[in-house]
């Protein structure tokens with residue numbers, strides 16, 4: 001399958017990309033800060049997992065997804081669209097290969113954080129981390145990638161500011177809410193999963209029907 | 221005859237601004253067809269429409285009888301070098317080609333390796349195969365882009381300014397390669413370039429695009445003989461004198477145009493029989509002619525003339 005050819009290449013690029021390293025460092029710095037400032041609060045493991053795992057994954061994913069823009073700016077996307085590859089494969093390949101490192105960083109740091117505090121994981125946490133979090137991250141990266149494809153470069157910059165401040169605000173709110181009773185339940189987990197799947201599905205549909213012209217004419 | 225590239229009545233508008241007006245041309249098998257024209261004429265736009273990257277507003281643009289955007293199989297038979305090189309700077313030259321080789325369906329690793337080696341040697345980059353493309357010079361990237369386009373032995377090649385940024389040897393390499401591919405392997409090539417000497421050597425037929433319209437097309441020889449009027453270059457003793465002559469000569473009805481360049485005046489006349497008349501007028505006018513000679517017409521002059529006129 002051509003999809004895996006794209007994924008394979010993307011992985012190679014990710015491994016050589018210094019921005020992955022800087023995302024990881026900022027996540028670590030944030031976590032360090034978080035655990036020192038909230039050490040006195042009684043925070044449940046569920047709260048940490050519920051909020052932090054998707055947030056961290058999306059932050060790393062956001063950091064990596066500038067690759068959609070770079071591919072466009074450097075013009076490689078034009079050449080790629082002249083090959084047997086389809087736009088959907090290009091998009092999906094990127095989503096898969098950017099989701100994997102984001103997911104690993106997010107789960108590893110969440111687990112590190114809760115084990116540092118001496119919590120143990122339960123079935124709900126495992127299911128949430130294993131099934132819900134990757135879908136949330138993938139749908140966020142997928143949507144972002146789609147927007148990067150259809151927007152002009154100036155709009156991309158605006159979008160980046162919006163996403164950046166939204167993430168910042170979300171983190172701020174999350175940290176303040178960490179101490180309140182947890183809302184991670186089987187029900188909330190399935191709602192989030194469904195929502196993410198819907199977003200992913202809609203984006204997938206839109207990508208299939210996106211004209212190449214839209215991408216080519218928004219290159220500069 | 222079955223055409224490999226068919227462009228008929230092609231119109232393209234961007235936000236209501238028309239950049240291609242009724243463009244029509246056909247390219248047959250193993251032809252090297254040159255698309256010429258000044259900056260912004262619409263060459264890249266035409267190629268992009270043929271490649272399915274842009275939608276035509278009106279008209280048709282087919283490759284091997286089909287729309288490229290609608291056939292994955294067909295896209296596998298086409299090679300492209302666009303204005304951008306389509307390379308990944310984090311990957312080495314070899315890895316870039318390996319990726320494209322897989323995309324184009326070269327399944328066996330041995331076969332892939334052999335072919336990658338072949339094309340890298342062809343463009344003189346085999347020694348640099350393990351260097352990341354981010355460290356490549358512009359010309360090296362262009363060479364690699366060419367290797368990438370040839371990787372899967374395509375039937376049709378679209379080359380948009382393939383020699384951009386190449387050194388003299390690289391330009392010769394592209395010329396030889398294109399000529400050989402079309403002669404020996406029957407590859408059809410659509411070629412754009414601003415280097416007219418190159419076009420003259422490589423292209424079997426050309427079309428001249430100005431402001432989104434085709435103003436002339438045919439073989440290089442036919443264009444030169446059809447559109448070129450006799451051109452005479454006359455040298456005078458000073459720039460001032462040359463300017464005066466130009467002003468004076470412009471009034472003659474058989475002088476189509478004349479340009480001043482330092483001490484010389486270049487004069488375009490209607491026909492061969494006008495040359496003696498012109499010399500006569502100059503001799504009688506009292507201007508001191510240092511040297512006068514008939515200029516051998518090349519594609520470049522015909523090109524300039526046609527572009528100025530349109």
Ligand SMILES: Nc1ncnc2c1ncn2[C@@H]1O[C@H](COP(=O)(O)OP(=O)(O)OP(=O)(O)O)[C@@H](O)[C@H]1O
Nearest residue numbers: 216217234239257258259260261262263264265266
């Ligand atoms: N995406 C776009 N939106 C609006 N106008 C465009 C777009 N792409 C091209 N044009 C316009 O179309 C015209 C033709 O451009 P094109 O790039 O095809 O020229 P060209 O012949 O390739 O020129 P060059 O020799 O400089 O490469 C230009 O006037 C350009 O401004």
Ligand SMILES: [Mg+2]
Nearest residue numbers: 263264265303
């Ligand atoms: Mg161009």
